[in-house]
Each structure stands twice: as structure tokens, then as C-alpha cells.
Amino acid sequence: xxxxCSNTHTGTAPSPPESDIPDTENSIIQAVVLSVWxxxxxxxxxxxxxxxxxxxxxxxxxxxxxxxxxxxxICRCGEEExxxxxxxxxxxxxPDKGIIASCFIFTGRAAVGRSVFSMSIILPLSKLKVYLxxxxxxxxxxxxxxxxxxxxxxxxxxTGDVMSSLSAxxxxxxxxxxxxxxxxxxxxxxxxxxxxxxxxxxxxEEGFLRRAIIxxxxxxxxxxxxxxxxxxxNMVIHTLAAFLSPTERQRSRVCVRSTTPHVYEADxxxxxxxxxxxxxxxxxxxxxxxxxxxxxxLINLTNAEVRQTPPFHVHSARRHEILxxxxxxxxxxxxxxxMSIFELVDTxxxxxxxxxxxVFQLHPSCGVREAYIENFCRMLERKALALIKYLETxxxxxxQPLKLxxxxxxxxxxxxxxxxxxxxxxxxxxxxxxxxxxxxxxSAMQSxxxxxxxxxxx
Numbered sequence: 001x002x003x004x005c006s007n008t009h010t011g012t013a014p015s016p017p018e019s020d021i022p023d024t025e026n027s028i029i030q031a032v033v034l035s036v037w038x039x040x041x042x043x044x045x046x047x048x049x050x051x052x053x054x055x056x057x058x059x060x061x062x063x064x065x066x067x068x069x070x071x072x073x074i075c076r077c078g079e080e081e082x083x084x085x086x087x088x089x090x091x092x093x094x095p096d097k098g099i100i101a102s103c104f105i106f107t108g109r110a111a112v113g114r115s116v117f118s119m120s121i122i123l124p125l126s127k128l129k130v131y132l133x134x135x136x137x138x139x140x141x142x143x144x145x146x147x148x149x150x151x152x153x154x155x156x157x158x159t160g161d162v163m164s165s166l167s168a169x170x171x172x173x174x175x176x177x178x179x180x181x182x183x184x185x186x187x188x189x190x191x192x193x194x195x196x197x198x199x200x201x202x203x204x205e206e207g208f209l210r211r212a213i214i215x216x217x218x219x220x221x222x223x224x225x226x227x228x229x230x231x232x233x234n235m236v237i238h239t240l241a242a243f244l245s246p247t248e249r250q251r252s253r254v255c256v257r258s259t260t261p262h263v264y265e266a267d268x269x270x271x272x273x274x275x276x277x278x279x280x281x282x283x284x285x286x287x288x289x290x291x292x293x294x295x296x297x298l299i300n301l302t303n304a305e306v307r308q309t310p311p312f313h314v315h316s317a318r319r320h321e322i323l324x325x326x327x328x329x330x331x332x333x334x335x336x337x338x339m340s341i342f343e344l345v346d347t348x349x350x351x352x353x354x355x356x357x358x359v360f361q362l363h364p365s366c367g368v369r370e371a372y373i374e375n376f377c378r379m380l381e382r383k384a385l386a387l388i389k390y391l392e393t394x395x396x397x398x399x400q401p402l403k404l405x406x407x408x409x410x411x412x413x414x415x416x417x418x419x420x421x422x423x424x425x426x427x428x429x430x431x432x433x434x435x436x437x438x439x440x441x442x443s444a445m446q447s448x449x450x451x452x453x454x455x456x457x458x
Contacts, residue, residue, distance in 0.1 A: 016045040016062070021171055024051040027178050028127040030099070031057055032170050035066035037116040043070040046117075047163060049170055055124045061097055062122075068092065069103040069118035087143050091135075098125050102138060106146050108153040119146060133187070133250040134180060140267045140293060141176065145169045151326060176265050183253040183262075185238070185270070187246035189370055194239040196373070198364035203235065206356060211306040213352045215297040215345040216240045217380070217424045219308050220431055221248055222294045224264060225272045226282050227301030230257045233272035236299060242373050244269055266292040275302060286336045291319050298342050307342035311423065312430055313441040349420025351380070383414055384429035388436055390414070395443075402443035 021032075032049040043066045050057075069090065092101040103120040110117075119142060123131055131138075148169065152162045191197050195204050216223045221244050225236045233255040241249050248269045255272025256262060264273060266288040273282065282300070289296055295309040309315055322336070355376050362368045387410065392398070394406045416422040430437040 016048055018048045018050060019167055021049050021051045021174050024053070024174050024178060026181065027051040027053050027174060028123050028130055028181060029053065029174055029177060030055065030122045030124065031062070032174070033062055033065055033118075033120045033122065034166075035070055035118045035120070036110055037070050037074055039112070039115075043067045049167065051174055053124075055126075057099070057122065058097065061099060064097065065092075065101055065103070065120050065122065066118070069101075069105065069120055070116060073105055073116045073118075087146050089139055093125070093128070095125065099123065100125055100128055100131065102131075102135065102142075104139075104142055104146055106150065108150045110153070111159075119149075130181075133247045134177065137251050137267055138173075138177065141173050144266075144291065145173065147323065147327060179262060179265075180251070180253055183256055185241050185249040185252045185254065187250050189242055189373070190238065191242060191364075191370060191373075193235060194242060195235060196239065196242065196359065196364065196369050200235070201360050203232075204239075205304070208304050208306070209239070210352050210356055211345045211347055212236065212240065212297070212299045213243070213356075214347060214349060214420060214424070215299070215306050215308045217243060217352070218295075218311075218345075218420075218427050219297045220294040220312065220427045221269050222267075222292065223270055223297040223299055224284070225255070225270070225299045225301065226275065227272075228275045229301075230255045230272070230274055232301055233274065236301070237270050237272055241270055242370075243377060264288065282339070284339065286338065286341070287322070290315075290322055290336060290341075296342075297345075306345045308345055309341055310343070311441075312427065312437045316438060346420055349418050349424065351376075351421050351424060380425060380428045381432070383416070383425045384432055386414055387416075387425060387429050388433050391436065391439065398439065402440075404444075407440075407444055 029051050030053045031051065033045060034047045036044055036046045038044045043063075045062055045066045048062055069092075087104050087106045090103045090105065092103065094101065099122050101120050101122050103118050105116065105118050107114055108117050109115075121138065121142070145166070149162070149166055152165060195201060195209060212223075221240075223240055225233045225240075227233045237252065237254055241252060244252065251268055252270035253262065253268065253272075255274060257274060261274050262271065264284050265271060275282070282298075284298075289309065295312055295315040297306065297308045299306050310318070359369055359372055359376075362372055390410050390413070391402065394400075394410070395402050411417060411422055414425070416425055426437055426440060
């Protein structure tokens with residue numbers, strides 16, 4: 001929801017508690033505001049976290065945001081239990097105030113019972129174009145933070161402990177956005193730092209490169225590159241970025257060797273991690289990996305292995321299960337799978353093999369290879385669109401079950417007989433129309449069960 005607002009009068013109120021978020025110079029985020037509905041005072045600002053943004057907030061903005069985000073939301077407390085834990089979003093553009101605000105409305109347990117809360121991030125209006133490519137990422141990250149806050153509030157924890165935990169999560173969130181400001185990829189395709197550049201074709205073994213591209217496409221463009229050299233890591237990142245959209249490239253970041261190197265962040269498309277000096281190996285935070293929006297590819301340059309988490313339909317089911325357990329747990333954390341959940345990539349495919357055999361035969365100058373890569377991505381999108389239309393026609397827009405004979409015919413007609421080719425196109429289709437991946441495998445399981453029941457009755 002995008003709302004354009006003009007200036008209105010707001011009353012005065014006691015100053016809320018405030019905290020400063022350290023080491024956030026040049027952040028585009030000015031502040032994070034937590035507000036709550038008070039049955040006596042109405043909308044009330046509960047806490048404000050300020051960054052070191054160079055454009056300070058003007059007077060009166062924070063109570064204005066609290067009033068507008070919670071206005072009309074008091075009935076939310078009377079919702080059914082099944083929807084009471086939902087998190088809804090609003091996006092305000094406030095030209096009179098010179099700001100934009102991304103706000104999230106939710107319910108939680110307050111000191112006097114269940115109440116309505118809002119969490120808002122405030123940015124200068126001048127940063128609107130900078131922020132928009134990261135809006136979905138910020139929404140996903142803040143939704144996770146809010147769900148943890150809801151759990152903490154339900155446990156009736158000490159208010160100071162809840163705020164300390166929330167402050168730590170918001171610090172990590174603001175630093176994530178700050179790292180994207182510094183290190184995100186260029187939205188346009190740039191092959192100068194990739195293996196497709198002149199003179200760099202042999203810097204990565206072709207078999208390993210093929211597995212990396214296959215896995216990257218099958219996990220919907222989400223990959224973690226791990227190794228000892230930041231230059232080689234960034235070369236792989238720029239190579240895989242060629243298969244992403246401009247917005248997805250802006251949600252990716254290069255690897256930086258510094259005293260505080262990047263750590264794994266969920267819901268980025270591409271990111272690099274440098275092996276520490278102790279050589280302890282990679283140990284990703286499995287809760288973040290398993291609750292990310294898409295599956296993850298792990299491209300390990302140290303041992304030349306490419307692994308990935310289970311396919312999207314399995315990943316989404318497990319993600320839902322983990323987040324549900326988090327919401328309704330009594331404080332006991334359920335054990336999560338370890339790094340062994342990453343499986344070796346199957347190379348039973350032809351698309352990437354043919355692509356690599358042909359792209360290196362083209363001249364690296366004059367944009368020839370860029371045009372070929374764009375054409376390869378369009379080919380995948382055309383097959384994905386054909387798959388979507390085929391499914392819609394065969395199932396009457398999803399109203400009818402998909403027959404087993406149709407499953408086989410679709411793959412044959414679209415030349416997707418190899419499992420790797422089919423998984424790649426299905427991943428592209430999922431990004432074009434959410435739900436296609438789950439619908440396909442659910443239909444396949446239903447058709448198989450029906451066939452098994454039929455044979456069993458004979």
C-alpha cells in the first residue's frame with residue numbers, strides 16, 4: 001500500500017526513549033520507530049532508534065508517523081487467532097515532511113494486554129530511488145525481526161531484555177542496508193570482472209563453472225560464494241550476476257576484505273564470504289538459511305564443490321514449518337538441520353553445457369557475449385512462460401488436477417526431458433508466477449498416488 005499524505009496538525013506528547021545506532025555514518029535510514037496503541041492516549045511512540053544519517057529528522061516527524069501508522073488499526077486486536085499474528089505493511093510518501101516511511105503493523109502483548117504495534121523505518125525523500133530496489137529485502141528482514149519481537153512479548157519477558165534483543169536485531173539490519181549502499185552490484189550487466197571477460201576465460205575450471213551456474217539458476221539466483229581470495233570470489237559473483245535482473249543485482253554485494261568482513265545475510269541474491277585465517281571452515285546460521293525466501297547455493301572455491309539446499313517446494317514447506325514453530329513454541333528451540341543439508345548438484349542437464357560451449361567461442365568485445373547471455377536468459381524465460389501457460393490451460397487456471405499424462409507431455413513438448421533442464425526452467429517460472437513450483441510437484445504427487453491406488457485395486 002502506497003499512501004501520499006499532506007501535512008496535518010499533530011499534538012504534543014512526552015519524548016519517547018531513544019537509542020543511537022553506532023557506526024552508521026552515511027546510512028540512508030534516518031530512524032526506526034516502534035509505536036503502540038494506548039487505549040487512553042491513542043497512538044504512542046514507544047522507542048526510537050536514530051542512525052548517524054547526514055540528513056536529520058525535522059521536528060514533529062516521529063509523532064506524525066506514529067499517529068498515521070496506527071490510525072484505523074485498533075480493530076486489529078479483535079481478529080481471529082489464525083490472523084492475529086500477521087504483519088501488514090504500508091508505504092508512505094510524505095513530500096511535506098521530506099521523508100518516506102516503510103511501516104509494518106502487527107499485534108503483540110503489551111503491559112495492559114494485547115495491543116496494536118507499528119514499526120517504521122524513516123528515510124529522506126531524496127533517497128526514494130536508492131531505497132526502492134531494497135524495499136522487498138527490508139520488508140522480509142523486518143518481518144522476521146517483528147515475529148521474534150512478538151514471540152518475546154508473548155513470553156512476558158522483561159521490557160529491558162526485549163528492547164536489548166530488538167536493538168541488536170535492528171543494528172544488524174541497518175548495517176545490512178549500509179553494506180548494500182557501499183558494496184551492492186551495478187544494476188547493469190558488467191562482464192569486465194567476470195570469466196566472460198577477455199583473457200579470463202580459463203581462470204575457473206569449466207566443469208566447476210558449469211555446476212555453479214546450474215545450481216545458481218535452480219536456486220532462483222540465490223548463491224553464497226566461499227573461498228580464500230576475495231578477487232576470485234568477486235569474479236564468480238560477477239559471473240553469476242549476469243543471470244540476474246537489474247533489481248536482483250542491486251540486492252547482491254561483492255566480497256570485501258577488511259577487519260570486519262561480511263557475514264552471511266539471508267535473502268540476498270549473491271554474496272561472498274572469505275575463509276577466516278584459522279581455516280575453521282564455513283558454518284552458516286542455519287535458521288537464516290532455512291527461513292530465507294529461496295533455496296541457497298553454496299559455491300565453495302576452497303574444495304571446488306557446489307552444493308544446494310533442497311528444491312524450492314521442499315524449502316518453502318520447511319520454512320513455513322520453522323516459522324510456525326517459532327511463533328507457537330514455549331521457549332524450547334527445536335533442533336535445526338546442520339550444514340549436511342546442502343546436497344551436491346546434479347549435472348544431468350544440457351542448457352548450461354551448450355551455453356558455455358558457445359559463449360566462449362564468441363568475441364569478448366563489442367557486447368557480443370552480453371547479447372548472447374541476454375538471449376540465453378530470454379530463452380529460459382520463454383520456456384518458463386510456455387510452461388506456465390501450459391499448466392493454466394491443462395488445469396483450467398488451477399481449478400482441475402493435472403493428469404500424469406499431461407506432466408510427461410509438457411516436459412516432452414518443451415524439450416525438458418533432462419531433470420536439470422526442467423528444474424532450471426521451473427525455477428525461472430516460479431519467479432515469474434509465484435506458486436508454480438509447488439503446484440507442479442503437488443500435482444505430480446497427487447497423480448502418482450492416484451496411479452498407485454488404481455494399480456493396487458486391480
